Amino acid sequence: MTAGAGASATVTYSNSALTLALSDIGPVFTDPTFVIAPPGDERLFVLERRGVIRIVRDGAVLTQPWLDISANVFTGGEGGLLSMAFDPNFAANGYFYLYYTDLARNIVVERYTRSPTPNLADPTSALTILRVAHPQFTNHFGGLVAFGPDGMLYAGLGDGGGAGDPSGNAQDPNALLGKLLRVDVRSATAGLPYTIAPTNPYVNQPLRRPEIWAAGLRNPWRYAFDGEQLYIADVGQDAREEVNLAALSQGGLNYGWDIMEGSACHEAATCDRTGLTLPVFEYEQGAAKVNGCAITGGYVYRGAALPELAGRYFYSDYCRGFVKSFFATGAGIVEQRDWGLNTAGQVVSFGRDGAGELYLVSASGRIFRLVRGSTG
Known part of the structure; x- marks a missing residue:
């Protein structure tokens, strides 16, 4: 993949479509x-x-x-x-x-x-x-x-x-x-x-x-x-x-x-x-x-770029490379989502930048940022 390239998936929240993408930092x-x-x-x-x-x-x-x-x-x-x-x-x-x-x-x-x-x-x-x-x-x-x-x-x-x-x-x-x-x-x-x-x-x-x-x-x-x-x-x-x-x-x-x-x-x-x-x-x-074979734990999203995702915990699996999330409530786990973003390959780790935005670390050597996808 090249810088800025990525895949996207759409999930609906409260009658509005939220699309996520993976942006290769280069x-x-x-x-x-x-x-x-x-x-x-x-x-x-x-x-x-x-x-x-x-x-x-x-x-x-x-x-x-x-x-x-x-x-x-x-x-x-x-x-x-x-x-x-x-x-x-x-x-x-x-x-x-x-x-x-x-x-x-x-x-x-x-x-x-x-x-x-x-x-x-x-x-x-x-x-x-x-x-x-x-x-x-x-x-x-x-x-x-x-x-x-x-x-x-x-x-x-x-x-x-x-x-x-x-x-x-x-x-x-x-x-x-x-x-x-x-x-x-x-x-x-x-x-x-x-x-x-x-x-x-x-x-x-x-x-x-x-x-x-x-x-x-x-x-x-x-x-x-x-x-x-x-x-x-x-x-x-x-x-x-x-x-x-x-x-x-x-x-x-x-x-x-x-x-x-x-x-x-x-x-x-x-x-x-x-x-x-x-x-x-x-x-x-x-x-x-x-x-999958080995869960790659991530973070609860608290950044500013994707406020719709506040409180959602993101994770992956080393063998499958998916990007999934769920929302933990007192009543249990809800909003389980597979975002369809498998282009990062084997996900080694998640990370966060100084603004709290999420990143995926790929075994390929590339780093991807989780961003808002195109709605067009």
Whole structure:
């Protein structure tokens, strides 16, 4: 596809037709994994799996990368530089956080600082926040670091890989793998990279890691905050893909893996669901993965360009490349839509720019913006 090209689909809202399209932003990247920008910033930061962060400004890629940590990054299997988060106070402190796999296959969350030179980070400013061993397999690294509206830093870690969580990490409260973690990095130092918020569910509980916010996750590749709501898209194994939704105040939830896969017992006719939180939305992969194989979680739309979409959660699937959305209400999931936009190919990730508009990251190396389509 060329810049500005795309496909479109029409859905009717309140007697008016809304058409969406995918607009190719133009440049082609090397194995991109994520896009992001600080609020209000006109630049778009594109992460490449190899460990390079590029800046797009006015439709062009700046010659020099924002940061290159490729010498430290393991890219085998599902590893690599997987996501980035800007500090809520980035404008003042210049901090941003990376989630990647290091050469020993550990999961690493690291803080860096921008440099005095515009459009460049300081490569010498690394401060390790978390380093979690992931020794056996090269899949299920999780992949997202993000700040919640509570100012805490969250990280979604996979269960350690393999099939069926062979080490039992997701249900082990003393293991960080297979969990969503929540830490306070506002006063981070080399000696004390994070503290534990007193509202974390396992504070001062023996044999339970206090960093854990939620458990029972297989591979939470992407999750999203929307006000006081938290959406977690957890990649399934052989049968079901799921989205979990809870109030941000609900710490300590167990989403069931590997007792459950979605709302079904995993490899068992019956199972004990006591204390488990089931997904609010799921879909079956289907025979020959006809419906998909790995959910790519997105965001709830809150941009200004498409106000009709406010509150709709967008997602895709790596194997099918569709663009779908739903609206979560207190009564359940409504307005399930397939927008018919499959031209992005394999969708690796969603992202947002500084104005809150949505982007799709394609395995082809292209980045697409979700825009209003032609009505003619």
